[in-house]
Amino acid sequence: MTEDLIARDGRTIADIERIRFFPATTVGGEGSYVIEEGGRRVLDFSASWGAASLGYGHPAVAGAVSEAVRNMGAISLASCAVGAAVELAEDLLAHFPDDRERRVWFGHAGSDANDAVVRLIEAASPRRGILSFVGAYHGGSAASMSVSGHSSQTHAPARPGLTRLPYPDPYRPQFAPDLVAGALDDLDRRFESELDPDQIAAVFIEPIQSDGGVIVPPAGFFKGLEERCRAHGILIVVDEVKVGMGRTGLYHAFEADGLTPDIVVYGKGLGGGLPISAVVGPAELMNFQPAFAIMTAAGNPVCAAAARAVLRTIGEENLTANAARMGEHLMAGLARLAQRHALIGHVRGRGLTVGVELVRDPASKEPASAETAKVAFRAHQLGLVFYYVGMQSNVLELTPPLTISEDEIDEGLAILDRALEDVAAGRVPDEDVAAFAGW
Numbered sequence: 001m002t003e004d005l006i007a008r009d010g011r012t013i014a015d016i017e018r019i020r021f022f023p024a025t026t027v028g029g030e031g032s033y034v035i036e037e038g039g040r041r042v043l044d045f046s047a048s049w050g051a052a053s054l055g056y057g058h059p060a061v062a063g064a065v066s067e068a069v070r071n072m073g074a075i076s077l078a079s080c081a082v083g084a085a086v087e088l089a090e091d092l093l094a095h096f097p098d099d100r101e102r103r104v105w106f107g108h109a110g111s112d113a114n115d116a117v118v119r120l121i122e123a124a125s126p127r128r129g130i131l132s133f134v135g136a137y138h139g140g141s142a143a144s145m146s147v148s149g150h151s152s153q154t155h156a157p158a159r160p161g162l163t164r165l166p167y168p169d170p171y172r173p174q175f176a177p178d179l180v181a182g183a184l185d186d187l188d189r190r191f192e193s194e195l196d197p198d199q200i201a202a203v204f205i206e207p208i209q210s211d212g213g214v215i216v217p218p219a220g221f222f223k224g225l226e227e228r229c230r231a232h233g234i235l236i237v238v239d240e241v242k243v244g245m246g247r248t249g250l251y252h253a254f255e256a257d258g259l260t261p262d263i264v265v266y267g268k269g270l271g272g273g274l275p276i277s278a279v280v281g282p283a284e285l286m287n288f289q290p291a292f293a294i295m296t297a298a299g300n301p302v303c304a305a306a307a308r309a310v311l312r313t314i315g316e317e318n319l320t321a322n323a324a325r326m327g328e329h330l331m332a333g334l335a336r337l338a339q340r341h342a343l344i345g346h347v348r349g350r351g352l353t354v355g356v357e358l359v360r361d362p363a364s365k366e367p368a369s370a371e372t373a374k375v376a377f378r379a380h381q382l383g384l385v386f387y388y389v390g391m392q393s394n395v396l397e398l399t400p401p402l403t404i405s406e407d408e409i410d411e412g413l414a415i416l417d418r419a420l421e422d423v424a425a426g427r428v429p430d431e432d433v434a435a436f437a438g439w
C-alpha cells in the first residue's frame with residue numbers, strides 16, 4: 001500500500017509555515033465541497049480562507065481559465081500590454097465612479113500587494129510614520145508583515161515609524177463607556193502628544209479585522225478616523241483582501257462605513273482560487289516610479305481571465321445579494337446555537353464573513369482556546385471544514401463560498417451543533433488535537 005497523502009506531505013512540504021488545524025487532505029472539489037483523499041466530501045465553510053469565492057470547479061472560472069491557457073500569448077506586463085489584464089483593470093476601475101484618476105497594479109497575493117503599497121508610499125512620501133492596528137494581518141512578506149500586528153508574527157520586526165492603534169472590539173471594548181468616542185479620543189490624544197500627524201504617510205485598515213478575530217468595528221469609528229486622516233493628509237489604505245468582492249454583502253466591505261479610501265487592495269477571492277492580487281490607487285502615486293514592484297508573471301492572462309470570470313459571475317449570479325442573505329441565515333442559526341451552547345460567547349459578522357468567539361465563561365469571557373481547536377477538529381471529523389483565528393485563537397472564522405445555498409448552511413450548522421456538544425461533553429481528547437498547532 002502506498003503511503004497516505006499526509007505522510008508524503010510531511011516528508012516533502014516545508015514545515016516552516018505549518019499551522020494546520022486537523023488532518024485535512026484534498027484531491028478535488030465541487031461547489032461548496034472539498035473532496036478528500038479516499039473520496040470523502042466535506043462541506044467547506046472556509047472557502048480556503050476566502051480564496052475559493054465561487055466554490056470549487058465553478059464552470060465560469062474553469063471555462064475562462066482553460067480558454068486562456070489554450071490561447072496564451074505573452075504573459076508579462078513588464079514588456080507588453082496584456083489584453084486580459086487591461087480588461088480586468090477596466091473592470092476593477094469601473095467600481096470607482098468618481099472622476100479621480102486611478103491606476104491598477106497587479107500581483108500574485110495579498111502579501112505582495114500590501115508589500116508594494118507600503119514601499120510605494122514610503123518612496124513617494126517624505127513622511128516616515130505609518131498607522132495600522134493591533135491584530136492586523138496584511139501578509140507574510142517582509143513589508144506587509146512589518147505593518148501587521150498579529151500574534152502569529154511575533155518573529156517579524158515592526159516597521160520603523162509604525163504605530164499600532166487598538167482595533168475597537170465591541171465584545172471586548174478597550175474604551176468605556178463609549179467605544180467609538182473613546183477610541184477616537186485616544187487617537188486625538190496621541191496626535192497631540194507622541195505622534196505628529198503631519199509626519200504620518202498612511203493608515204492601513206481592515207474593514208473587518210479577520211485574522212485578528214473577525215472583529216466588526218462599531219459604526220462610526222472608521223468615519224471618525226477618516227476625518228482625522230483627511231485633516232492631516234494621511235492616505236487611507238483599505239485592505240479588502242479577505243472581505244472584499246461581495247463577501248460582506250457589499251462589493252467593497254468599506255462601503256458599510258461610508259469610507260472613501262485612497263488605495264484599495266484586493267486578493268484572495270479575486271482569483272477564485274488562482275493567485276492574483278490588485279491594488280487600485282491614485283495615478284500620481286501608482287505612476288510614481290516605473291519598475292517599482294515588478295514580478296514577471298503578475299497580471300498574466302490566465303489569472304486575469306479567472307478574476308474577470310469571478311467578477312462577471314458575482315454580477316450575473318447576484319452573489320453579493322446571496323452573501324447578504326446567506327449571511328443572515330447563518331447568523332440566525334448561530335444565534336440559536338448560542339442559546340444552547342455555553343461555549344459561544346459572541347456571534348458577529350457581515351454577510352459571509354462571520355466570527356463565533358468561544359469563551360469558558362460568558363461573564364469573565366476567558367478565551368476557550370483549547371476548546372476552539374477541538375471544535376474545529378471535531379467538525380472536520382463530522383464533515384465540515386472551518387478554521388479559527390484571533391489573537392487568542394478562540395474565534396471560529398466562517399467564510400463560505402459566495403455561492404453557498406441555504407441547505408448547505410443548514411447542513412453546516414447541524415454539524416457545528418454536534419461538534420460543540422461533543423467538545424463540551426469531553427468527547428474530543430487532548431491527544432487528538434495535540435499535533436495541530438492551529439493559527
Ligand SMILES: *Cc1c(COP(=O)(O)O)cnc(C)c1O
Nearest residue numbers: 109110111137138139239241242
Ligand atoms: C490573507 C490576507 C492577506 C495576505 O494575502 P495572501 O494571499 O496570503 O498573501 C492580506 N491581508 C488580509 C486582510 C488577508 O486576510
